[in-house]
Amino acid sequence: MDIAALLGKATGLAFVDCSASSETIRMLNQVVDMGCCVVLANKKPLTSTMEDYDKLVSYPRRIRHESTVGAGLPVIASLNRLLSSGDPVHRIIGSLSGTLGYVMSEVEDGKPFSEVVKVAKNLGFTEPDPRDDLSGMDVARKALILARLLGRRINLDSIKIESLYPDEMGPDAMSVEEFLGSGIVSLDNDVQERVKRASLNGNVLRYVCVIEGSRCEVGIQELPKDSPLGRLRGSDNVLEIYSRCYNKQPLVIQGAGAGNDTTAAGVLADILDIQDLFP
Amino acid sequence: MDIAALLGKATGLAFVDCSASSETIRMLNQVVDMGCCVVLANKKPLTSTMEDYDKLVSYPRRIRHESTVGAGLPVIASLNRLLSSGDPVHRIIGSLSGTLGYVMSEVEDGKPFSEVVKVAKNLGFTEPDPRDDLSGMDVARKALILARLLGRRINLDSIKIESLYPDEMGPDAMSVEEFLGSGIVSLDNDVQERVKRASLNGNVLRYVCVIEGSRCEVGIQELPKDSPLGRLRGSDNVLEIYSRCYNKQPLVIQGAGAGNDTTAAGVLADILDIQDLFP
CATH class of the missing domain: 3.40.50.720 (NAD(P)-binding Rossmann-like Domain)
Structure with a gap:
């Protein structure tokens, strides 16, 4: 030293x-x-x-x-400014995966989940093994970073994470080829059902992270079509921050x-x- | 020293x-x-x-x-980050007046311009003399600050400013009471016409600042209903920044x-x- x-x-x-x-x-x-x-x-x-x-x-x-x-995207810088000014942040909701953002807006258009994932992989939008994205682990890490910035003393295993594939299709159980070749197709109907149900309520599905009080979770949520998150198309990220200053209407940061x-x-x-x- | x-x-x-x-x-x-x-x-x-x-x-x-x-809103901090990273900003468009944002979204709903301005004044959204807002001068100052941040060596008088009232209704010509009592009503039809014309094209009117190349201006623009600026309601501000990194889709910052x-x-x-x- x-x-x-x-x-x-x-x-x-x-x-x-x-x-x-x-x-x-x-x-x-x-x-x-x-x-x-x-x-x-x-x-x-x-x-x-x-x-x-x-x-x-x-x-x-x-x-x-x-x-x-x-x-x-100036997410951390903006949060740090809010925090240093003493403005208490009480809720963060965001779409923080370009890959999952792309997937969710494509299945919204009626395309089969398995097809969308394969196209995303071919476009280079996913990791070599798309399950690295679909597991939600990457989004969970981002959520943890934001939660800790807000002062939450939590670990990765305290975050509720929704994976877009079941355990029995995990990397330990089958290869990438098997997953893309036969595994993922069996998930299409289920995803399509959820998209339809949301649509009947005028909503869309988005893979989001939510940090609020002691709650910190990442997964699919039904959101109003006409909200910053609901309107999101393609691979853009968006973050809505609610604080004392940004109370009714959030501070929104959006972009690649x-x-x-x-x-x-x-x-x-x-x-x-x-x-x-x-x- | x-x-x-x-x-x-x-x-x-x-x-x-x-x-x-x-x-x-x-x-x-x-x-x-x-x-x-x-x-x-x-x-x-x-x-x-x-x-x-x-x-x-x-x-x-x-x-x-x-x-x-x-x-x-972390507008300057975010722009400074872009600039310091060497990412050239080539276009900024934004709605930077909560007052004019409120006015433009209310007249979009068919309310008479004069009524909207009076309500805005009663709600405390405007300066004591609403013409201070309607002149566009406050927005022009913000545009100049952004333009100079981008390196443009210009002055306030090089900015094209659209005022929402004619010179003959200016503070030198009539009092606030006269303006609100009789002057402003004569502007209602004209504003309504413009709102209708825009609406026929599927557009809405927004009072925006645009900085692009050597162009720096503030005034009413017809914008797609389905754009971040077109969707803006009430008194929120929004800024869209286009740069090399945020090229097709802008970096968007929105909030009070x-x-x-x-x-x-x-x-x-x-x-x-x-x-x-x-x-």
Whole structure:
């Protein structure tokens, strides 16, 4: 530990983690101790244990992680501004997966779920194994990051997660080929039924994250066609934030929530944002 | 000038201007020279001459002015993030007046313009003289602040401004009472005509600011009913930002764009945001 760190000062070095790995967590613990700033596009370190999390954010001014939620969309920056102004956030609801946003708006148009997923995979919208998206785990990590930002001391396993495929079609039970070839087709009717039922109520289905009080969950919800989330088409992300200042009508942030360009732009803006800490 | 200023360092003092006056400009010039940070809710200093503006932003890290546009909505912070990441912004279109947003969505419902303005005044949505809102000057100041943020070296008089009342009904020609009592009624038919014409094209009228290339203007535009701006109801503000990263679909920021609470929250978040400059 050098003299700057002993004095509790920032060293003027930033450690930028754009991996998708859990293996950086130990290294991040060390660089925080060394007085480095931390910029993350990697969600894993922020969704590890509370102990790891507390360590990571122990100098709140030295960490930025805009691109962990909604890529470069100014979600974290905006939430931090609300929180630092003392405006209590009591509800967040959002569609934070471009992949699932695309899937839900396509099945809304009557296309079979299995077909939509295959097209999404061919368009490069999904992970190589689309179940990584359909499991909801990626959205759950984003929800956890937002919930912890709001001060909730919870872990990934306290989040209610709805998977879009049953356990018996999981990666342990069948290959990607089997899943796409025969497994997923058996889910089509069920999805179509749900879409129809929602439509009869004038609603649409969206895969959303909801954080409200002690509740933190991700899954399919029936939402009014005529709401920011209901109107969402394609792969855009949208986040509605309700607070004391944004009470009846939420603060809404919407736009592309994935992509190399915007993710990199978010990381770069984060790095520039901490420049005042560099001596 | 003290030693900190001589060294080009920030003094650790912030000068916060929440007035609506031009008279602070000279004082602001001085505090910038003294090495102070500046936080503004006041639009006037940023919409003065280019010389005053250049002086004010001469240390870009030491100035924040979120609440000058859309109150506490994270408009300036988000634009600054885009710009600092090198993402070129090529088009901004927005509804930045809660008052005019309310007026335009009420006349869309068939209510007479004069009635809507009177109700808005009674609800406290307008300035004591509603012509201060209807002139478009307040929106033009916000447009100028955004345009200068994007690097345009223009002044207020280079902005094309559409006023919602004719010169012969201006404050020099008649009192507020005369304007509201007899003047404004004569505008009802014209507004109703425009609303109808737009409606025949499936469009609605919105009072917007547009910044694109060398173009910077504020006024009524016909917009698709089914666009973020067209769907806007009541007094919410909305801003659509088009850049390289947000190309086909814009980055959208929406929510309450006026009110004491959210304006104060924006100022407070700005003050906290510059804390790293305080030794």
